[in-house]
Amino acid sequence: MIPTNQVYMAELLDKMYRNSKEAIFFIGNEGKIMAMNPAAENIIDIEIIEQMYSNKEVSICQTCVGYTNEEAMISCLNCYLANPEEDFSSFQVYFNTKDLGVVPYAASYHTIDELQGIHVFMLLDLTKQFKTQEMLYRSNMTKYVIKAQEDERKRISRELHDSVAQELLSSLVDLRVLKYMNVDEVVLNKLQQTEASLTRLLEEIRHLSVELRPASLDDLGLEAAFRSHFKWVEKNYGFLVRFSSELSSARYNNEIETVVYRICQEAILNALKYANTDEVHVTLFESQGKLQLVVRDEGSGFNLNSRDVKGTGLGLFGMRERTELVHGQLMMRSEIDQGTVIHLSIPVSPNE
Amino acid sequence: MNDESNVDYQQEIDTLRNRFGFDFVSIALVQPAEDQFVLTWQYVSGNLNKRYKRIVLYSGKGVAGIVFKTGKPIFMEDVNMGLDSKDLFNYPIIIAEQLQSLGAVPLWKGNRVMGVLLVGFRHGNQLTEDIFEEFQSEIEPVFGSLDTKEMVDQ
Incomplete structure (x- = not known):
């Protein structure tokens, strides 16, 4: 580690506090906001900031909507403020922001001064990550749908080709046999017409099967x-x-x-x-x-x-x-x- | 292919086209069993191109296929009103010949449809119901006697 003197360290900390994109709050007992950095001021409602500058007691609860625990997406159960001894090094919290409404943040909450009960509460905007996740989810979903559709088409196509068309073909053969039996002219004529319709039907089923998914794609x-x-x-x-x-x-x-x-x-x-x-x-x-x-x-x-x-x-x-x-x-x-x-x-x- | 009945067909549709001033007249015939009874446009009059030659229709598909399957005439005074433009590609002859107003009737042989006679204009609303009816009664004596004529080349 590069040796740094106390003054330099303080300067760095100060710069971080002022310029960080992360919102940093210092929180006292019962959620009282003691200080916040410019990034934090950008998030929360102007009214709350005004109240703070007029030396009123402002609680983080006025802007916090809840956090995500095992039970619910947004919950106040077992609030991180009330249970500082539990591990709240990384969790998700929802804030009511001044421009964007309720927005999710990745948060961490640590005790930095046990005697005076001072905690640091840091927020990182998650909106962008959420959008990325959603896009990923959506495209995965589409892929599943495409795959499911393709599999189903394949199944129906095979079924038509292997079972329906085959059955029809054997009936057609039976029908052809009839022609060589002793039948009179009228019956023979009707028989030929039926054979023609059935042949056409068989052809149609084959077409349907190929249209759904050509077997030649898999075989050839x-x-x-x-x-x-x-x-x-x-x-x-x-x-x-x-x-x-x-x-x-x-x-x-x-x-x-x-x-x-x-x-x-x-x-x-x-x-x-x-x-x-x-x-x-x-x-x-x-x-x-x-x-x-x-x-x-x-x-x-x-x-x-x-x-x-x-x-x-x-x-x-x-x-x-x-x-x-x-x-x-x-x-x-x-x-x-x-x-x-x-x-x-x-x-x-x-x-x- | 060149037996006498072919000549008759061509003459008949040319005459029909002159008589009614149609832009396009065509006859589709059912092909024999070896060709799975498909329908193809065999005789044309007033065609724009030779695309009709490529079209092979199965029963129930396209203008000829529908008339063939149902045994009923089709009448579209205005193609854009009668058909959704998204569906138009299923009727290749309409696209190929740019028909806007058309009618098609079945040609019978015995109790089976053996062909389809299509007439059309390239401008909307030109084929009115009256003209279509007149046309249908006009063709009765010519094509109505099909059941005694041997039309399909075997």
Whole structure:
């Protein structure tokens, strides 16, 4: 330790007291405020300060709302003022501040002079930390929701494909057998119509299953899943997807593949709905240890900063959330009448 | 593909387009079982582009799919009134041909719908109920006899 003399020490303490961002109160018996530093004065109500300067007795209780203990978020039970011998080296306290209403602070309360019963009470603003925590909580929550949705889709899709479609197929086979039995013309005709409807139904169920979550994504990988999805988009919407991929049949972590697939799906749907164009370019490749997806259209584009949302506004948000799931990066570039480019890159470790 | 009935279709829709002044007329036909009975726009008149060729509709999807499934005509005097713009992308032919006012009727063969006839204008409110009714009675003699005609290429 650097040797310091008493005077120097006092000077440092004084500076700390005056300039600290932490609010420091010196508290006497029964919570009487004996002194406070400028940071503390910034927090509490001007009336209380005035009362203090007019030599009235002011208690910390006038501004304190309560603290957090095991039982409640804001409580006065077992108040730190009443039980100085208990450990109050770190706790959370709520203060009624002059500008911001009730605000949480991280506090510590120690006895510094036992004889005269003087304590020091220090407050650190927690608002910012709380916001960070809340954001973290919210984004974790979204991730869980996305994951739950994906799992559920997978389950229903498998169920449709493996059990419903299979059962239907076997009934269809039974029906076909009927045709070779001795039935008259009218029945045969009706039979053919029924067979046609059932075949169509089977096809519809398969489509539903793929729409929910393509089995090819799990079994064959991104490229295969994309190709069949793009074909489907082209047929259903007359919307052409020009796809070029340099991945061949490389496989990635399941989570990454899902994210890439969903983001691309969303990006294409956006182009289809809003870009006033009838084709989009999709490029999939790997470079610099990153899996990259580029979705580009030459449509009407939009203003990235504009608040005038065309859809639910959740699409782009969901794309960002999904990107965060796999620690990727999502870049968006769009200009009115110049089209839109979405560029997704996800780091992939070489052994995957 | 080029049997005589094809020529008839093309002629019929060209005539219809001239007769009523439609901007766009098209016929979607159900494809045979090998193609899972999808509907595709086979004959067009007054098209802006060839995007219609890409569209393949399943029963219940798109203009043709809905008419096919329900067996009932669709009539939209003004597309913006009849459809939510968020839902419009589900009707690719409307987007591809920029239709603003349209009607579509089922074409019957026996007791099954085998095709869909679509007529439309590129400006709103041009296809009024009266015109649509007149159009429907006009096509009766031409397309109403479909059940005796062999239309689908087998």
